[in-house]
Amino acid sequence: METRRSFCRVCPAFCAIEVDVEAGRVVDVRGDHADPMSRGYTCIKGRQIPFEINDPQRLHTSMVRTADGGFAPIASEAAMDQIAQRLSEIIGRYGPRAVATYGGTAAYFNAPSLPVVKAWHRGIGSPMIHSSVTIDQPSKIIAVGRHGFWGGGPHSFATSDVIMLIGTNPLVSALHQMGGPPGFYPKSLRDARERGMKVICVDPRRTETARLSDIHLQLQPGEDPTLLAGMLRVILTENLHDVEFCRANTQGLEELRQAIDGFTPEYVAHRAGVPAEQMIAAARLFAAGPRGCASSGTGPDMAPHPNLTEHLISCLNTVCGRWSREGERVGVPSVLTPPMPRPAQAFPPEMLPGEINLALNTERSRIRGLRQVIGEMPTAALADEILEPGDGQVRALFVLSGNPVITWPDQERTLRAFAALDLLVCLDIKMSVTCRRAHYVIACRHPLERDDVAVFQDRLYEAPYAHYAHALVPAVGDLVEEWMFFAGLARRMGTAIELPGGALNTEQLPTTLDVIDSVFTGAKVPIRTIAEHEGGHIFDEINEVVAPPIPGLEGRLLFNPEGIVDELREVRAEPVRTAGQYGKDGSFSHLLVCSRLKHVMNSVGHDYPSTRAHQTFNPAYLHPDDLQQLGLTSGDVVEVASEDGAVAAIVESSDDVRRGAVAMAHAFGGDPREEADVRQVGSSTARLIANDHDYDPISGIPRQSAIPVRFRRLPRTGGV
Numbered sequence: 001m002e003t004r005r006s007f008c009r010v011c012p013a014f015c016a017i018e019v020d021v022e023a024g025r026v027v028d029v030r031g032d033h034a035d036p037m038s039r040g041y042t043c044i045k046g047r048q049i050p051f052e053i054n055d056p057q058r059l060h061t062s063m064v065r066t067a068d069g070g071f072a073p074i075a076s077e078a079a080m081d082q083i084a085q086r087l088s089e090i091i092g093r094y095g096p097r098a099v100a101t102y103g104g105t106a107a108y109f110n111a112p113s114l115p116v117v118k119a120w121h122r123g124i125g126s127p128m129i130h131s132s133v134t135i136d137q138p139s140k141i142i143a144v145g146r147h148g149f150w151g152g153g154p155h156s157f158a159t160s161d162v163i164m165l166i167g168t169n170p171l172v173s174a175l176h177q178m179g180g181p182p183g184f185y186p187k188s189l190r191d192a193r194e195r196g197m198k199v200i201c202v203d204p205r206r207t208e209t210a211r212l213s214d215i216h217l218q219l220q221p222g223e224d225p226t227l228l229a230g231m232l233r234v235i236l237t238e239n240l241h242d243v244e245f246c247r248a249n250t251q252g253l254e255e256l257r258q259a260i261d262g263f264t265p266e267y268v269a270h271r272a273g274v275p276a277e278q279m280i281a282a283a284r285l286f287a288a289g290p291r292g293c294a295s296s297g298t299g300p301d302m303a304p305h306p307n308l309t310e311h312l313i314s315c316l317n318t319v320c321g322r323w324s325r326e327g328e329r330v331g332v333p334s335v336l337t338p339p340m341p342r343p344a345q346a347f348p349p350e351m352l353p354g355e356i357n358l359a360l361n362t363e364r365s366r367i368r369g370l371r372q373v374i375g376e377m378p379t380a381a382l383a384d385e386i387l388e389p390g391d392g393q394v395r396a397l398f399v400l401s402g403n404p405v406i407t408w409p410d411q412e413r414t415l416r417a418f419a420a421l422d423l424l425v426c427l428d429i430k431m432s433v434t435c436r437r438a439h440y441v442i443a444c445r446h447p448l449e450r451d452d453v454a455v456f457q458d459r460l461y462e463a464p465y466a467h468y469a470h471a472l473v474p475a476v477g478d479l480v481e482e483w484m485f486f487a488g489l490a491r492r493m494g495t496a497i498e499l500p501g502g503a504l505n506t507e508q509l510p511t512t513l514d515v516i517d518s519v520f521t522g523a524k525v526p527i528r529t530i531a532e533h534e535g536g537h538i539f540d541e542i543n544e545v546v547a548p549p550i551p552g553l554e555g556r557l558l559f560n561p562e563g564i565v566d567e568l569r570e571v572r573a574e575p576v577r578t579a580g581q582y583g584k585d586g587s588f589s590h591l592l593v594c595s596r597l598k599h600v601m602n603s604v605g606h607d608y609p610s611t612r613a614h615q616t617f618n619p620a621y622l623h624p625d626d627l628q629q630l631g632l633t634s635g636d637v638v639e640v641a642s643e644d645g646a647v648a649a650i651v652e653s654s655d656d657v658r659r660g661a662v663a664m665a666h667a668f669g670g671d672p673r674e675e676a677d678v679r680q681v682g683s684s685t686a687r688l689i690a691n692d693h694d695y696d697p698i699s700g701i702p703r704q705s706a707i708p709v710r711f712r713r714l715p716r717t718g719g720v
């Protein structure tokens with residue numbers, strides 16, 4: 001038996017692992033205690049890797065749909081021949097815009113995957129590239145595109161005196177927007193508190209993170225814009241802001257001040273349900289700093305007004321001057337990006353490069369007046385792009401490492417769209433419920449069967465850390481890597497894949513190391529050097545320090561970019577809704593919030609032995625007093641109905657949930673074609689959402705949190 005080092009790719013924490021390999025098989029996985037970032041941490045999901053990689057349910061050969069609706073094995077090369085042929089016909093008849101791709105989360109856990117697919121799309125001339133990011137937290141990037149960017153970056157977690165975590169629960173999600181090592185955040189958060197760092201948590205639930213906080217603002221779901229406007233108002237009224245920083249580097253403070261004037265502590269208390277003194281105390285604690293940041297997760301970005309929320313978070317950081325100044329260490333140094341100056345100055349929206357510059361995202365969707373953001377088309381419009389006839393209608397879709405049938409909002413529309421496609425090709429390691437609707441399923445290698453570099457962490461870690469993992473075990477069967485499949489199509493179709501390091505040779509495929517090297521051409525440390533280290537490594541030679549401002553380059557961060565004042569006015573004019581009176585007609589009793597569960601990663605892990613032994617469904621968590629008021633007890637089966645749909649769910653009592661709220665995880669519910677027991681497959685929150693109203697006008701992300709719902713008891717065995 002041999003022990004090798006790698007990193008887990010079940011979730012975006014990428015914990016370093018030690019893997020025992022015997023006769024080419026993974027037999028055990030543990031945390032890697034020698035890793036300087038994750039220091040031996042793994043969670044229950046990571047420890048299921050031996051099951052996942054050896055699971056008999058895995059695909060070992062690609063599949064083609066047969067005339068009777070079943071599937072037959074097909075050699076990957078033959079599948080590529082047939083798919084390339086179909087694509088050429090579709091492009092010849094309808095043009096390249098008829099071909100679209102959706103990359104799911106696992107496409108982000110695979111360094112060469114999305115860059116190659118995006119380059120393939122450029123090669124065929126189709127702008128229709130989509131990913132999970134536009135149904136996740138697109139507002140964070142939109143906010144930078146409207147507020148501007150500070151060259152020196154934000155304060156680091158390690159040097160923070162106070163942090164405010166808004167709608168994120170890193171103790172479960174391992175997501176960490178502020179740098180610092182995710183994955184074992186419980187420990188890093190506890191350590192930081194021991195050194196005196198203060199934590200403010202904003203969440204309708206008393207989460208694991210809230211329990212470690214000094215102040216928990218347990219707001220009504222969806223009221224983040226009101227709460228944040230109120231906190232800004234306190235800071236500005238009490239002159240707690242960084243006057244000098246604002247004078248030298250910002251624009252529009254007076255307009256912002258006026259626009260938030262109506263968000264008095266009394267109004268915020270009444271509307272957001274947070275006691276006025278508590279909100280004021282949080283504003284003062286945050287402003288006292290002197291160092292630290294506010295950052296958010298999915299919660300407020302899935303609720304109404306996500307762009308306004310993210311803008312107000314940026315404003316909170318900027319009014320308090322929470323940006324690194326000349327001579328300080330750069331918070332997140334990033335090893336995989338090329339060296340670039342990090343000057344202590346503001347870059348206003350018009351100076352921003354490429355994908356974060358909203359004005360440079362010129363492609364338009366045919367649907368709802370939506371647009372390209374972050375260089376991608378909006379995923380929430382893709383179902384309608386398939387359904388809507390006319391020039392540019394999407395006919396062929398590639399689903400790359402995602403599971404849209406259960407993860408896209410508006411499941412009913414997704415199902416109609418998938419049934420209408422001329423060609424659906426899914427790339428996966430297992431036969432997901434989405435794969436079951438495909439014309440071709442391409443069997444891919446498991447992460448431990450291929451080379452990779454930990455790219456997701458590169459923009460989050462506060463140390464110059466990089467981790468290259470070599471393939472540990474041979475792939476069993478006819479398995480391809482995602483980039484190889486698109487290279488195969490490009491060769492057959494005679495199109496190019498231009499990567500930063502040059503054109504990919506599709507005639508004679510390079511190694512994955514070569515492709516990764518090409519994708520990260522110009523990285524601060526060459527990929528080949530990173531690959532020489534077994535396990536994760538901190539490259540101390542990268543010592544990024546914030547540089548002086550570039551002479552002659554003038555720019556300011558904007559407090560009042562176009563639309564912000566109007567949106568604040570709109571929010572202030574909204575009727576104040578309280579429990580029992582939600583929704584357009586005021587007839588919905590609760591607001592449904594999204595939240596994540598420890599045992600599963602979106603739709604992944606539902607079949608892990610640890611999950612099957614623990615819990616196979618996603619309970620609807622309600623406060624015990626609400627349950628009593630509804631005449632329900634834990635374990636009861638109910639119908640949860642929104643304005644747009646209804647699902648069966650199992651209620652569970654939790655006094656961590658605010659009254660008037662109900663919390664459920666997404667990506668449950670199994671195959672919607674099959675009648676199944678809700679206890680076995682859980683409930684699909686995607687069925688409670690419609691994409692064509694209550695959506696963000698820039699990214700199109702619909703309301704995926706703070707959804708008005710009501711309950712009706714069902715017979716104990718029932719389904720909907």
Ligand SMILES: Nc1nc2c(c(=O)[nH]1)N[C@H]1C(S)=C(S)[C@@H](COP(=O)(O)OP(=O)(O)OC[C@H]3O[C@@H](n4cnc5c(=O)[nH]c(N)nc54)[C@H](O)[C@@H]3O)O[C@H]1N2
Binds near residue numbers: 103401430
């Ligand atoms: N209502 C509601 N909707 C939501 C959300 C919500 O909170 N509420 N959350 C949103 C968010 S944040 C996200 S990120 C999306 C997630 O949406 P998706 O990304 O579409 O869903 P995942 O379940 O992450 O899909 C991962 C798929 O990749 C496969 N896979 C795993 N490893 C590999 C690999 O190495 N290669 C290949 N080819 N495939 C692999 C898995 O088997 C699985 O089928 O859903 C969004 N939708």
Ligand SMILES: Nc1nc2c(c(=O)[nH]1)N[C@H]1C(S)=C(S)[C@@H](COP(=O)(O)OP(=O)(O)OC[C@H]3O[C@@H](n4cnc5c(=O)[nH]c(N)nc54)[C@H](O)[C@@H]3O)O[C@H]1N2
Binds near residue numbers: 204298299300594
């Ligand atoms: N175990 C596990 N880890 C995961 C995932 C998983 O499915 N399981 N998914 C991964 C993915 S794809 C992502 S994007 C990240 C997400 O990472 P996080 O954003 O940290 O996800 P959650 O843990 O769901 O935390 C979101 C919090 O927002 C709160 N919330 C909901 N609505 C609102 C609101 O209107 N306002 C406020 N202030 N809070 C609200 C919820 O109660 C919840 O506690 O996690 C990743 N990690």
Ligand code: SF4
Binds near residue numbers: 008011041043044
């Ligand atoms: S936290 Fe994420 S990366 Fe770490 S072991 Fe768990 S699933 Fe794997």
Ligand SMILES: [Mo]
Binds near residue numbers: 105132136
């Ligand atoms: Mo996500």
